[in-house]
Amino acid sequence: MLGEFEQIVLLALIRLADDAYGMTVRREIAERIGRDVSIGAVYATLDRLEKKGLLKSRTGDPTPERGGRAKRIFVITATGKKALQGAQAAFDRMREGVKLG
Amino acid sequence: MSRHTQKTAPDLTPSPAWHSAPALIQMAVCLFAPPDIADALLGDLEEELSLLPLAGRSRVAEFAWYTRQVTKSLVPLMKIRIARGELVASVALSQIAFVLPLLAIECLRSFLLSNIPLKDGAEMSSSFISMLVMLSAVFAMIGAFLLCSFRKSVDRLALLLFTAICLLYSSLGLLPLHSWKAGGVLLIVLLPAIAAGAWLWRKVEPTQNFSGEEFQ
Numbered sequence: 001m002l003g004e005f006e007q008i009v010l011l012a013l014i015r016l017a018d019d020a021y022g023m024t025v026r027r028e029i030a031e032r033i034g035r036d037v038s039i040g041a042v043y044a045t046l047d048r049l050e051k052k053g054l055l056k057s058r059t060g061d062p063t064p065e066r067g068g069r070a071k072r073i074f075v076i077t078a079t080g081k082k083a084l085q086g087a088q089a090a091f092d093r094m095r096e097g098v099k100l101g
Numbered sequence: 102m103s104r105h106t107q108k109t110a111p112d113l114t115p116s117p118a119w120h121s122a123p124a125l126i127q128m129a130v131c132l133f134a135p136p137d138i139a140d141a142l143l144g145d146l147e148e149e150l151s152l153l154p155l156a157g158r159s160r161v162a163e164f165a166w167y168t169r170q171v172t173k174s175l176v177p178l179m180k181i182r183i184a185r186g187e188l189v190a191s192v193a194l195s196q197i198a199f200v201l202p203l204l205a206i207e208c209l210r211s212f213l214l215s216n217i218p219l220k221d222g223a224e225m226s227s228s229f230i231s232m233l234v235m236l237s238a239v240f241a242m243i244g245a246f247l248l249c250s251f252r253k254s255v256d257r258l259a260l261l262l263f264t265a266i267c268l269l270y271s272s273l274g275l276l277p278l279h280s281w282k283a284g285g286v287l288l289i290v291l292l293p294a295i296a297a298g299a300w301l302w303r304k305v306e307p308t309q310n311f312s313g314e315e316f317q
Protein backbone atom coordinates (compact mmCIF):
# COMPACT_ATOMS: atom_id res chain seq x y z
CA MET A 1 0.00 0.00 0.00
CA LEU A 2 1.31 3.43 -0.90
CA GLY A 3 1.45 6.28 1.56
CA GLU A 4 0.03 9.71 0.78
CA PHE A 5 3.40 11.31 0.05
CA GLU A 6 4.48 8.35 -2.07
CA GLN A 7 1.38 8.81 -4.21
CA ILE A 8 2.09 12.52 -4.53
CA VAL A 9 5.66 11.83 -5.66
CA LEU A 10 4.55 9.22 -8.21
CA LEU A 11 1.96 11.64 -9.60
CA ALA A 12 4.65 14.31 -9.85
CA LEU A 13 6.82 11.89 -11.86
CA ILE A 14 3.97 11.29 -14.30
CA ARG A 15 3.33 15.01 -14.65
CA LEU A 16 6.99 15.85 -15.22
CA ALA A 17 7.53 13.00 -17.66
CA ASP A 18 11.18 13.06 -18.86
CA ASP A 19 12.10 16.04 -16.70
CA ALA A 20 11.57 14.40 -13.30
CA TYR A 21 14.52 14.78 -10.97
CA GLY A 22 14.88 15.86 -7.34
CA MET A 23 14.54 19.59 -7.81
CA THR A 24 11.67 19.52 -10.32
CA VAL A 25 9.75 16.99 -8.21
CA ARG A 26 10.17 19.21 -5.15
CA ARG A 27 9.05 22.31 -7.05
CA GLU A 28 6.12 20.50 -8.62
CA ILE A 29 4.88 19.45 -5.18
CA ALA A 30 5.39 22.95 -3.79
CA GLU A 31 3.55 24.58 -6.70
CA ARG A 32 0.71 22.10 -6.90
CA ILE A 33 -0.16 21.54 -3.25
CA GLY A 34 1.74 24.31 -1.51
CA ARG A 35 3.79 21.90 0.59
CA ASP A 36 7.38 23.02 1.07
CA VAL A 37 9.03 19.62 1.43
CA SER A 38 12.77 19.29 1.82
CA ILE A 39 14.84 17.90 -1.03
CA GLY A 40 16.06 15.20 1.37
CA ALA A 41 12.49 14.02 2.01
CA VAL A 42 11.89 13.85 -1.75
CA TYR A 43 15.04 11.76 -2.28
CA ALA A 44 14.20 9.49 0.66
CA THR A 45 10.79 8.78 -0.88
CA LEU A 46 12.22 8.32 -4.38
CA ASP A 47 14.84 5.92 -3.01
CA ARG A 48 12.17 3.91 -1.18
CA LEU A 49 9.93 3.74 -4.26
CA GLU A 50 12.87 2.66 -6.41
CA LYS A 51 13.63 -0.12 -3.97
CA LYS A 52 9.99 -1.25 -4.28
CA GLY A 53 10.40 -1.32 -8.07
CA LEU A 54 7.80 1.40 -8.60
CA LEU A 55 10.21 3.68 -10.40
CA LYS A 56 13.63 3.53 -11.97
CA SER A 57 16.39 6.08 -12.26
CA ARG A 58 19.17 6.95 -14.64
CA THR A 59 21.97 9.47 -14.50
CA GLY A 60 21.72 12.48 -16.79
CA ASP A 61 24.50 14.66 -18.11
CA PRO A 62 26.34 17.10 -15.82
CA THR A 63 25.50 20.75 -16.43
CA PRO A 64 27.34 23.97 -15.42
CA GLU A 65 24.38 25.40 -13.49
CA ARG A 66 24.48 22.30 -11.31
CA GLY A 67 28.15 22.83 -10.49
CA GLY A 68 29.12 20.11 -12.95
CA ARG A 69 26.97 17.52 -11.19
CA ALA A 70 24.75 15.08 -13.03
CA LYS A 71 20.99 14.86 -12.62
CA ARG A 72 19.38 11.68 -11.39
CA ILE A 73 16.29 11.34 -13.57
CA PHE A 74 13.38 9.23 -12.34
CA VAL A 75 10.73 7.45 -14.39
CA ILE A 76 7.68 5.63 -13.07
CA THR A 77 7.50 1.93 -14.01
CA ALA A 78 4.45 -0.04 -15.11
CA THR A 79 4.35 -1.57 -11.61
CA GLY A 80 4.40 1.94 -10.16
CA LYS A 81 1.45 3.02 -12.30
CA LYS A 82 -0.46 -0.09 -11.29
CA ALA A 83 0.27 0.48 -7.59
CA LEU A 84 -0.85 4.10 -7.91
CA GLN A 85 -4.07 3.06 -9.62
CA GLY A 86 -4.71 0.50 -6.89
CA ALA A 87 -4.14 3.05 -4.12
CA GLN A 88 -6.39 5.63 -5.76
CA ALA A 89 -9.10 3.03 -6.36
CA ALA A 90 -8.96 1.92 -2.73
CA PHE A 91 -9.28 5.52 -1.61
CA ASP A 92 -12.26 6.08 -3.91
CA ARG A 93 -13.97 2.95 -2.61
CA MET A 94 -13.48 4.06 1.00
CA ARG A 95 -14.74 7.54 0.23
CA GLU A 96 -17.86 6.27 -1.53
CA GLY A 97 -21.02 7.28 0.34
CA VAL A 98 -19.12 9.08 3.08
CA LYS A 99 -20.29 12.60 3.86
CA LEU A 100 -17.75 14.83 5.55
CA GLY A 101 -19.20 17.59 7.70
CA MET B 102 -6.75 5.67 -14.38
CA SER B 103 -7.18 8.49 -16.85
CA ARG B 104 -4.17 9.73 -18.73
CA HIS B 105 -2.38 12.49 -16.88
CA THR B 106 -1.77 15.83 -18.44
CA GLN B 107 1.86 16.52 -19.27
CA LYS B 108 2.98 19.74 -17.65
CA THR B 109 5.45 21.95 -19.42
CA ALA B 110 8.85 21.94 -17.74
CA PRO B 111 9.47 24.85 -15.32
CA ASP B 112 11.74 27.63 -16.46
CA LEU B 113 15.16 26.48 -15.32
CA THR B 114 17.22 29.09 -17.06
CA PRO B 115 20.01 29.87 -14.58
CA SER B 116 20.79 33.36 -13.48
CA PRO B 117 24.07 34.60 -14.98
CA ALA B 118 25.16 35.59 -11.47
CA TRP B 119 24.52 32.30 -9.72
CA HIS B 120 26.50 31.81 -6.56
CA SER B 121 28.30 28.78 -5.41
CA ALA B 122 26.84 26.98 -2.45
CA PRO B 123 28.41 27.13 1.04
CA ALA B 124 31.18 24.52 1.18
CA LEU B 125 30.68 23.59 4.84
CA ILE B 126 27.01 22.82 4.32
CA GLN B 127 27.84 20.80 1.23
CA MET B 128 30.20 18.76 3.35
CA ALA B 129 27.34 18.02 5.78
CA VAL B 130 25.30 16.63 2.88
CA CYS B 131 28.23 14.43 1.80
CA LEU B 132 28.55 13.09 5.33
CA PHE B 133 24.86 12.33 5.84
CA ALA B 134 23.71 11.27 2.37
CA PRO B 135 24.65 8.10 0.50
CA PRO B 136 27.24 9.01 -2.15
CA ASP B 137 24.99 8.25 -5.13
CA ILE B 138 22.29 10.57 -3.77
CA ALA B 139 24.60 13.26 -2.36
CA ASP B 140 25.93 14.22 -5.77
CA ALA B 141 22.51 14.54 -7.43
CA LEU B 142 21.06 16.31 -4.40
CA LEU B 143 23.85 18.88 -4.27
CA GLY B 144 23.41 19.47 -7.98
CA ASP B 145 19.68 20.00 -7.49
CA LEU B 146 20.26 22.47 -4.68
CA GLU B 147 22.89 24.31 -6.70
CA GLU B 148 20.54 24.52 -9.67
CA GLU B 149 17.64 25.75 -7.56
CA LEU B 150 19.95 28.21 -5.83
CA SER B 151 20.96 29.56 -9.21
CA LEU B 152 17.30 30.26 -9.93
CA LEU B 153 16.65 32.12 -6.68
CA PRO B 154 18.04 35.52 -7.79
CA LEU B 155 15.37 35.50 -10.49
CA ALA B 156 12.77 35.75 -7.74
CA GLY B 157 14.57 38.83 -6.38
CA ARG B 158 16.15 37.23 -3.34
CA SER B 159 19.27 38.57 -1.66
CA ARG B 160 22.44 36.54 -1.05
CA VAL B 161 21.60 36.31 2.65
CA ALA B 162 18.19 34.91 1.75
CA GLU B 163 19.87 32.45 -0.64
CA PHE B 164 22.23 31.28 2.07
CA ALA B 165 19.36 30.96 4.57
CA TRP B 166 17.30 29.02 2.02
CA TYR B 167 20.19 26.66 1.23
CA THR B 168 21.00 26.08 4.90
CA ARG B 169 17.33 25.43 5.72
CA GLN B 170 17.01 22.96 2.86
CA VAL B 171 20.08 21.03 3.97
CA THR B 172 19.12 21.10 7.67
CA LYS B 173 15.66 19.78 6.89
CA SER B 174 17.16 17.11 4.65
CA LEU B 175 19.68 15.62 7.06
CA VAL B 176 17.25 13.36 8.95
CA PRO B 177 15.60 11.91 5.79
CA LEU B 178 19.05 11.36 4.29
CA MET B 179 20.23 9.61 7.41
CA LYS B 180 17.13 7.40 7.22
CA ILE B 181 18.14 6.29 3.72
CA ARG B 182 21.56 5.26 4.97
CA ILE B 183 20.02 3.38 7.91
CA ALA B 184 17.54 1.64 5.59
CA ARG B 185 20.39 0.59 3.29
CA GLY B 186 22.38 -0.69 6.25
CA GLU B 187 25.29 1.62 5.47
CA LEU B 188 25.41 3.58 8.68
CA VAL B 189 25.18 0.65 11.07
CA ALA B 190 27.79 -1.20 9.06
CA SER B 191 30.17 1.77 8.96
CA VAL B 192 29.96 2.31 12.67
CA ALA B 193 30.20 -1.42 13.38
CA LEU B 194 33.45 -2.15 11.60
CA SER B 195 35.09 1.08 12.64
CA GLN B 196 34.24 0.19 16.22
CA ILE B 197 35.78 -3.24 15.77
CA ALA B 198 38.80 -1.57 14.30
CA PHE B 199 39.31 0.48 17.41
CA VAL B 200 38.04 -1.90 20.11
CA LEU B 201 40.43 -4.68 19.15
CA PRO B 202 43.62 -2.58 19.17
CA LEU B 203 42.47 -0.90 22.36
CA LEU B 204 41.97 -4.28 23.97
CA ALA B 205 45.43 -5.37 22.84
CA ILE B 206 47.05 -2.21 24.21
CA GLU B 207 45.24 -2.58 27.53
CA CYS B 208 46.27 -6.24 27.82
CA LEU B 209 49.89 -5.32 27.06
CA ARG B 210 49.82 -2.52 29.65
CA SER B 211 48.37 -4.86 32.30
CA PHE B 212 50.99 -7.49 31.47
CA LEU B 213 53.85 -5.00 31.73
CA LEU B 214 52.62 -3.52 34.99
CA SER B 215 52.08 -6.97 36.50
CA ASN B 216 55.79 -7.60 35.97
CA ILE B 217 56.82 -4.45 37.83
CA PRO B 218 56.59 -4.78 41.64
CA LEU B 219 54.06 -2.42 43.33
CA LYS B 220 52.91 -1.11 39.93
CA ASP B 221 50.13 -3.65 39.31
CA GLY B 222 46.68 -2.02 39.28
CA ALA B 223 48.09 1.51 39.11
CA GLU B 224 45.89 4.29 37.69
CA MET B 225 46.50 5.15 34.04
CA SER B 226 48.17 8.45 33.42
CA SER B 227 46.39 11.15 31.39
CA SER B 228 49.01 10.89 28.66
CA PHE B 229 48.35 7.16 28.33
CA ILE B 230 44.59 7.79 28.06
CA SER B 231 45.23 10.52 25.47
CA MET B 232 47.32 8.10 23.48
CA LEU B 233 44.52 5.51 23.63
CA VAL B 234 41.97 8.06 22.41
CA MET B 235 44.25 9.15 19.57
CA LEU B 236 44.93 5.57 18.55
CA SER B 237 41.20 4.86 18.70
CA ALA B 238 40.52 7.75 16.36
CA VAL B 239 43.13 6.53 13.89
CA PHE B 240 41.79 2.99 13.95
CA ALA B 241 38.20 4.24 13.67
CA MET B 242 39.17 6.17 10.55
CA ILE B 243 40.92 3.18 9.03
CA GLY B 244 37.97 0.98 9.99
CA ALA B 245 35.46 3.26 8.31
CA PHE B 246 37.67 3.47 5.24
CA LEU B 247 37.94 -0.33 5.00
CA LEU B 248 34.28 -0.97 5.62
CA CYS B 249 33.18 1.17 2.72
CA SER B 250 34.57 -1.39 0.30
CA PHE B 251 32.87 -4.32 2.02
CA ARG B 252 29.68 -6.02 0.93
CA LYS B 253 26.48 -6.30 2.89
CA SER B 254 26.84 -9.86 4.19
CA VAL B 255 30.24 -8.94 5.57
CA ASP B 256 28.75 -5.84 7.16
CA ARG B 257 26.27 -7.97 9.04
CA LEU B 258 28.99 -10.30 10.21
CA ALA B 259 30.94 -7.23 11.35
CA LEU B 260 27.95 -6.01 13.32
CA LEU B 261 27.58 -9.37 15.06
CA LEU B 262 31.29 -9.50 15.87
CA PHE B 263 31.18 -5.95 17.19
CA THR B 264 28.29 -6.71 19.51
CA ALA B 265 30.01 -9.84 20.80
CA ILE B 266 33.30 -8.02 21.39
CA CYS B 267 31.60 -5.12 23.13
CA LEU B 268 29.71 -7.45 25.46
CA LEU B 269 32.88 -9.37 26.26
CA TYR B 270 34.86 -6.18 26.63
CA SER B 271 32.49 -4.46 29.01
CA SER B 272 31.75 -7.61 31.03
CA LEU B 273 35.44 -8.12 31.70
CA GLY B 274 35.72 -4.50 32.81
CA LEU B 275 38.60 -3.89 30.46
CA LEU B 276 37.35 -0.66 28.97
CA PRO B 277 39.55 2.01 30.51
CA LEU B 278 36.98 4.75 30.03
CA HIS B 279 34.45 4.20 32.79
CA SER B 280 32.99 7.63 33.29
CA TRP B 281 30.38 9.18 30.98
CA LYS B 282 32.69 12.15 30.46
CA ALA B 283 35.44 9.98 29.06
CA GLY B 284 32.88 8.18 26.89
CA GLY B 285 31.66 11.53 25.57
CA VAL B 286 35.17 12.64 24.72
CA LEU B 287 35.79 9.36 22.92
CA LEU B 288 32.57 9.79 20.96
CA ILE B 289 33.48 13.34 19.93
CA VAL B 290 36.84 12.08 18.70
CA LEU B 291 35.53 8.96 16.99
CA LEU B 292 32.57 10.27 15.03
CA PRO B 293 34.62 12.75 12.98
CA ALA B 294 37.27 10.06 12.54
CA ILE B 295 34.67 7.63 11.17
CA ALA B 296 33.29 10.33 8.88
CA ALA B 297 36.81 11.18 7.73
CA GLY B 298 37.48 7.52 6.90
CA ALA B 299 34.28 7.29 4.86
CA TRP B 300 35.08 10.58 3.14
CA LEU B 301 38.57 9.38 2.24
CA TRP B 302 37.18 6.22 0.72
CA ARG B 303 34.77 8.23 -1.41
CA LYS B 304 37.70 10.26 -2.68
CA VAL B 305 39.62 7.14 -3.57
CA GLU B 306 36.68 5.19 -5.02
CA PRO B 307 34.19 7.77 -6.31
CA THR B 308 32.51 5.45 -8.83
CA GLN B 309 31.22 2.93 -6.33
CA ASN B 310 28.63 3.08 -3.59
CA PHE B 311 28.89 1.60 -0.12
CA SER B 312 27.65 -1.83 -1.10
CA GLY B 313 30.42 -2.09 -3.65
CA GLU B 314 28.12 -1.73 -6.64
CA GLU B 315 28.91 0.61 -9.46
CA PHE B 316 26.71 3.62 -9.92
CA GLN B 317 24.32 3.68 -12.84
